[in-house]
Amino acid sequence: xxxxxxxxxTEPSGWLDRRFPVTGFLRRxxxxxxxxxxxxxxxxxxxxxxxxxxxxxxxxxxxxxNYTPDITQxxxxxxxxxxxxxxxxxxxxxxxxxxxMLFACLYIHLGRGLWYxxxxxxxxxxxxxGLGLMLxxxxxxxAGYVLPWGQMSYWGATVVLNAVHAIPLxxxxxxxxxxxxxxxxxxxxxxxxxxxxxxxxxxxxVIALHVAALHVVKSNNPTGIDPTSPAQTLPFHPYYTSxxxxxxxxxxxxxxxxxxxLPGLLTLADNYIQANPLITPRDIxxxxxxxxxxxxxxxxxxxxxxxxxxTGSLAVLFALPWLDRSSIRPATRRPLVRLSLPLxxxxxxxxxxxxxHPPTEAWLIVSRVAMAWWFIHFLLVMPLASExxxxx
Amino acid sequence: MxxxxxxxxxxxxxxxxxxxxxxxxxxxxxxxxxxxxxxxxMEHVDYGDMSALGLSPDDIRKWAADQELPDGVDDNGxxxxxxxxxxxxxxxxxxxxAVGRLANHGLLPPDLSRLALTLxxxxxxxxxxxxxxxxxxxxxxxxxxxxxxxxxxWKHIGMPPPLQDGMLTYPDGTRATSAQMAxxxxxxxxxxxxxxxxxxxxxxxxxxVYLALMAFLTFLxxxxxxxxxx
Numbered sequence: 001x002x003x004x005x006x007x008x009x010t011e012p013s014g015w016l017d018r019r020f021p022v023t024g025f026l027r028r029x030x031x032x033x034x035x036x037x038x039x040x041x042x043x044x045x046x047x048x049x050x051x052x053x054x055x056x057x058x059x060x061x062x063x064x065x066n067y068t069p070d071i072t073q074x075x076x077x078x079x080x081x082x083x084x085x086x087x088x089x090x091x092x093x094x095x096x097x098x099x100x101m102l103f104a105c106l107y108i109h110l111g112r113g114l115w116y117x118x119x120x121x122x123x124x125x126x127x128x129x130g131l132g133l134m135l136x137x138x139x140x141x142x143a144g145y146v147l148p149w150g151q152m153s154y155w156g157a158t159v160v161l162n163a164v165h166a167i168p169l170x171x172x173x174x175x176x177x178x179x180x181x182x183x184x185x186x187x188x189x190x191x192x193x194x195x196x197x198x199x200x201x202x203x204x205x206v207i208a209l210h211v212a213a214l215h216v217v218k219s220n221n222p223t224g225i226d227p228t229s230p231a232q233t234l235p236f237h238p239y240y241t242s243x244x245x246x247x248x249x250x251x252x253x254x255x256x257x258x259x260x261x262l263p264g265l266l267t268l269a270d271n272y273i274q275a276n277p278l279i280t281p282r283d284i285x286x287x288x289x290x291x292x293x294x295x296x297x298x299x300x301x302x303x304x305x306x307x308x309x310x311t312g313s314l315a316v317l318f319a320l321p322w323l324d325r326s327s328i329r330p331a332t333r334r335p336l337v338r339l340s341l342p343l344x345x346x347x348x349x350x351x352x353x354x355x356x357h358p359p360t361e362a363w364l365i366v367s368r369v370a371m372a373w374w375f376i377h378f379l380l381v382m383p384l385a386s387e388x389x390x391x392x
Numbered sequence: 393m394x395x396x397x398x399x400x401x402x403x404x405x406x407x408x409x410x411x412x413x414x415x416x417x418x419x420x421x422x423x424x425x426x427x428x429x430x431x432x433x434m435e436h437v438d439y440g441d442m443s444a445l446g447l448s449p450d451d452i453r454k455w456a457a458d459q460e461l462p463d464g465v466d467d468n469g470x471x472x473x474x475x476x477x478x479x480x481x482x483x484x485x486x487x488x489x490a491v492g493r494l495a496n497h498g499l500l501p502p503d504l505s506r507l508a509l510t511l512x513x514x515x516x517x518x519x520x521x522x523x524x525x526x527x528x529x530x531x532x533x534x535x536x537x538x539x540x541x542x543x544x545x546w547k548h549i550g551m552p553p554p555l556q557d558g559m560l561t562y563p564d565g566t567r568a569t570s571a572q573m574a575x576x577x578x579x580x581x582x583x584x585x586x587x588x589x590x591x592x593x594x595x596x597x598x599x600x601v602y603l604a605l606m607a608f609l610t611f612l613x614x615x616x617x618x619x620x621x622x
Contacts, residue, residue: 076435076436079436079505080436082587083436083437083438083441083587084438084441089587089588089592090588090592090595093592234621238617239617239618239621242610242613242614242617242618243614243618245610245613245614246607246610246611246613246614248610249603249604249606249607249610250607252603253600253603253604253607256596256599256600256603257596257600259596260592260593260595260596260597260599260600261592261593261596263592269509269510270510272506272509272510272585273506273510
């Protein structure tokens with residue numbers, strides 16, 4: 001019987017395999033790879049992310065070919081892509097819709113990890129590489145949003161720049177060093193373009209690390225108890241390839257719906273006005289995926305405080321494997337976490353809604369309460385629950 | 393063969409008709425050419441883009457050739473101009489913003505490329521502004537170059553009332569009333585701001601049908617695979 005690692009030499013792939021074991025690798029990691037039998041749909045979002053990332057890189061290359069990173073021409077070059085380049089409007093919508101799909105999947109993927117305790121031993125590195133990916137995608141998305149050089153590009157970037165300026169002592173020199181000047185100009189735009197382009201491929205590299213880590217520690221599952229015998233697993237192919245294939249079709253239908261029928265949801269109309277440093281838009285709104293962090297920036301009474309809290313809201317995720325010492329993974333079996341974590345999810349969504357509204361008194365209160373719960377959940381409830389909770 | 397060619401020829405001649413302005417956006421283009429273009433440009437739109445609206449290549453070439461574009465300087469350093477071609481942008485008639493302001497009491501007529509997208513209220517708002525001119529009520533004194541207009545928050549606008557009944561003749565016989573022209577030109581500006589909307593929805597429908605079919609097939613596949621599980 002052939003081992004799953006090696007094809008028999010009589011097969012054409014046997015020849016290749018003895019020299020470069022690629023077919024054996026694929027067979028081991030993507031065909032015979034043992035998966036838990038009980039995964040639900042939430043486990044398909046990782047596949048969605050990889051597919052969306054592929055769309056982003058493919059469409060991004062075509063956009064980069066036609067884009068001019070110069071403050072006098074950037075806006076016009078994007079208009080040319082949208083109007084005159086054949087199918088340019090489609091490629092650009094695919095890219096703009098891709099960002100929304102990427103972040104939506106990312107937050108769901110992350111939420112699933114939180115709910116089912118996928119960050120716990122032995123999956124800490126899987127968790128950390130995933131969070132690293134999220135940060136990289138955030139930086140890339142920010143840089144990408146500046147490129148069309150519309151009003152929201154410019155003023156959104158200015159908000160971030162002001163946040164960086166709030167860092168004591170090094171804030172101003174740091175931003176000047178990074179952006180090549182006091183304000184956003186040609187050098188900054190060119191650097192952000194290079195950053196955006198380069199990061200895309202760096203992300204691919206870290207995805208490889210993330211997937212490699214997954215293939216070492218294997219998938220978690222809704223019970224949180226790792227399968228112990230081969231009878232408790234199913235091979236990746238055909239079981240999960242067919243299921244992911246179906247889920248992927250549904251996912252692509254949502255993506256297509258957004259690109260073809262609701263393109264207005266993907267962007268703010270103000271970004272079709274060329275950047276003008278002399279005219280501040282009436283309300284500067286971030287894209288929805290940055291809205292929770294923008295709400296935190298605004299919720300703090302000082303700029304430095306806002307920056308620390310926004311950074312901290314992500315930092316607690318990095319620390320989570322060490323804040324939560326309980327050996328029980330899924331929230332479903334932890335009475336305290338089962339209550340507290342959905343509230344933290346709700347807080348994140350509320351922060352997002354607040355971030356997209358003008359900062360009235362009411363929205364500031366909502367932001368502050370939601371932000372407080374986010375930190376209480378991770379810094380108080382999780383460590384306490386690890387000690388006090390009686391699992392159900 | 394003649395049995396087929398005749399109806400085909402007839403159909404072909406019918407599709408050529410839109411050149412004689414028959415949809416609101418096509419009539420709106422006429423209004424833009426004859427009225428708006430006197431002060432406004434669309435710097436991101438090329439003359440050639442109008443072919444998507446049914447304007448023939450010859451008409452586009454003729455129209456573009458009527459426009460003068462700045463073309464650097466000659467050997468003496470004097471500014472030169474040239475005739476536009478279909479691949480040139482529909483620039484503002486003013487050579488620069490300062491001249492535009494000087495000619496309009498300090499206000500620059502805005503670029504119309506994306507106005508129907510960026511103006512809150514979109515094309516409907518453009519139509520409303522065009523139809524909301526009125527004589528100022530007694531007691532209201534407006535500065536020179538400001539016109540009373542109820543659509544705006546401050547009740548005045550820098551654009552003189554651009555439309556008058558019968559100021560142009562539509563080749564398709566539609567009566568060119570102010571209301572008609574306002575509707576037409578806002579339809580045109582809406583198309584300019586969302587140039588691929590029709591195509592986008594058409595392709596989107598195909599994509600969705602294809603994906604739905606694939607979803608159905610992969611669903612069957614998945615069910616078959618999972619029910620045969622050991």
